[in-house]
Amino acid sequence: MTESITGACFCGSIRFRFNQPPVAKRACWCRDCQYLSAGNASINLIFPLASRELEGEVRDYVSLSDSGNTMRRSFCPHCGTPLFSTSSSRPEMVVVRAGALDDRELGKPEGFIWTASAPSWGLTDTDLPSCPNQPPPVAAR
Template sequence: MTRTGGCRCGAIRYTLSAEPLATRLCWCRDCQYWALGNAAVNIMVPRATVAVAGTPRHYDSVADSGNAMRRSFCGDCGTHLFSESSGNLLNMVVRVGTLDDAGGIAPTVVIWTASAPAWAHIDPTLQAFPGQPG
């Protein structure tokens, strides 16, 4: 199944030609910036199956693991779209909120629960990890 998505203003568009490998909620401190205080909802997809139209801006940083992280966002509307890690060259992360239709996608895993705020509801039916899963 092919899925499409893009940023809020439409300057960046993408097509995914494979179903997600995983869908995760992420409570890491970085995601709390970009999900505006909440957990981010992310899908992991094979990089080779993502086609991007438009030119995202990038924010590069180093994760606690030492991996180089690259986050991509629209320079016009600020929507965060992708994140890529030097520790996983085969796959990349797409922010679920940017899909045109996220039907059928639901998280099965929640990660970085140790950095979630005290009020966060951690769904007990999801597989949970206090930090980055091995």
């Protein structure tokens, strides 16, 4: 059995757990993620939604992304910590913001997406795969 991956919001009123490893770990430079990450890339892990256990109530913000997908972004209504995203194109998966993980070392990206939207000073690791925009959907391993 895989060790649980856990995390929380800044104030601790929301806790979460996954009992499966992530299917992908990447840094996203899309403009929406830059807003959510104070101008930087958003570091994200992708899990099957069914594997998430959630304590506490999140609030959602729904918007249309540059990829044309409807995005539901979940955050703590008390402290505002961005926690999760789901996409209309793959509703069975959930994106988790690496900054909310208890073990932040788990957030090391395996690749970069939406690099065409990065500012000139935006950093990527040239040894890792990169995609200038939306990559194909990931599937559960």
